Amino acid sequence: MSVPLWFFIACLAVVGARTLRPPMWLVVVLLVGGYLLADSLLAPMINPFIK
Numbered sequence: 001m002s003v004p005l006w007f008f009i010a011c012l013a014v015v016g017a018r019t020l021r022p023p024m025w026l027v028v029v030l031l032v033g034g035y036l037l038a039d040s041l042l043a044p045m046i047n048p049f050i051k
Contacts, residue, residue, distance in 0.1 A: 017027065037043065 037046070
């Protein structure tokens, strides 16, 4: 059985959010911040550290 990576990460995120119970504003800030950072001019500089 093959599971897509995005589905696996989404499941881990849901389990982690239910287990750790972070504030909802922190979850929103991390999601929006990551989305904006990935689409910014800083993305090429961050890419080597992620890989």
